[in-house]
Amino acid sequence: MILTTTNNIENFKIVDYLGIITGTAYDSSYSSNGTKMSFKDMFSMSKYYENYSLGLESIKEKAFQNLKDNATKLGANAVVGIQ
Numbered sequence: 001m002i003l004t005t006t007n008n009i010e011n012f013k014i015v016d017y018l019g020i021i022t023g024t025a026y027d028s029s030y031s032s033n034g035t036k037m038s039f040k041d042m043f044s045m046s047k048y049y050e051n052y053s054l055g056l057e058s059i060k061e062k063a064f065q066n067l068k069d070n071a072t073k074l075g076a077n078a079v080v081g082i083q
Helices: 045-073
Strands: none
Touching: none
């Protein structure tokens, strides 16, 4: 599955537009990669930001996977114009 922020893909022709595709993800826990933050770490700004960044990366990957899954359900082989 090709994912791109551009509106076209070099050397490929868009034959059919299948509609708007979304991929969202949400995680309300203070964990990253399945590891919960300790109460003490929540007050260590460097640990907090490190875990927060890892958590955001995980959520972003889940969102892209959901985007791919939703596009596949429509029979798409690429998603263009991602914002």
